[in-house]
Amino acid sequence: MPDERIFVAEDETSIAEVVALYLRRAGYLVQTVADGESALQLLEEGFPDLLVLDLMLPGMDGLALTRWIRDRSDMPIIMLTARRSESDRIAGLEMGADDYVVKPFSPQELVSRVRAVLRRTTQHEMGEKPIEFANLRIDPQTREAQIRQMGVFLTAKEFDLLYWFARHPRRVFSRQELLEQVWGMSEYIDPGTVTVHIRRLREKIEQDPSNPEYIQTVWGVGYRFEP
Ligand code: CA
Numbered sequence: 001m002p003d004e005r006i007f008v009a010e011d012e013t014s015i016a017e018v019v020a021l022y023l024r025r026a027g028y029l030v031q032t033v034a035d036g037e038s039a040l041q042l043l044e045e046g047f048p049d050l051l052v053l054d055l056m057l058p059g060m061d062g063l064a065l066t067r068w069i070r071d072r073s074d075m076p077i078i079m080l081t082a083r084r085s086e087s088d089r090i091a092g093l094e095m096g097a098d099d100y101v102v103k104p105f106s107p108q109e110l111v112s113r114v115r116a117v118l119r120r121t122t123q124h125e126m127g128e129k130p131i132e133f134a135n136l137r138i139d140p141q142t143r144e145a146q147i148r149q150m151g152v153f154l155t156a157k158e159f160d161l162l163y164w165f166a167r168h169p170r171r172v173f174s175r176q177e178l179l180e181q182v183w184g185m186s187e188y189i190d191p192g193t194v195t196v197h198i199r200r201l202r203e204k205i206e207q208d209p210s211n212p213e214y215i216q217t218v219w220g221v222g223y224r225f226e227p
Contacts, residue, residue, distance in 0.1 A: 006029065015080075015103070019110060023052075028114070047075045086190075128141065147204075157183075168225065176191060
């Protein structure tokens with residue numbers, strides 16, 4: 001945990017300062033930027049371990065930045081948003097944010113989220129062997145997945161979700177159970193998050209995402225992995 005680097009991109013100085021203060025107290029190395037272009041410049045010099053990203057930034061906004069990052073890296077992103085509308089949150093998650101926090105938030109809650117996201121994404125699952133099915137191979141050590149012999153790019157959370165399913169074939173999980181098992185902080189996260197991630201995962205691993213072979217919907221209950 002020490003020496004993990006976090007960038008904070010937030011144009012409201014008072015928020016940026018308090019977030020940086022709490023993260024530094026928690027032992028992280030923090031750099032702050034106040035607009036989209038500066039964030040981009042900093043990222044071009046190298047990705048941190050996590051990015052706290054305000055959705056509404058001057059210059060390049062949070063969604064555009066997330067899209068730029070996701071073309072290059074699965075670095076964890078926690079989005080800050082003043083918007084309460086479901087569609088904006090869903091958009092952030094669809095772009096590939098790992099989590100989001102709605103303003104106003106408690107800095108301590110943000111630190112907990114940062115810890116949780118880093119814990120999930122830096123677990124190396126040492127000693128765990130790859131899981132193989134007919135057309136799907138999942139390697140927890142390298143956190144890589146292959147579908148029909150082709151590598152598939154998954155975000156940290158998509159990988160965690162797929163790996164969870166693969167370890168529990170045919171078992172049905174509700175969205176709430178998946179939030180608890182894969183996200184770990186169900187009380188803060190909307191179950192719609194699960195739906196978004198399932199859809200993105202299907203788009204990446206299924207030949208026909210509207211008629212999935214692997215991740216099947218069990219109507220009224222949840223989802224099941226069929227190897
Ligand atoms: Ca802002």
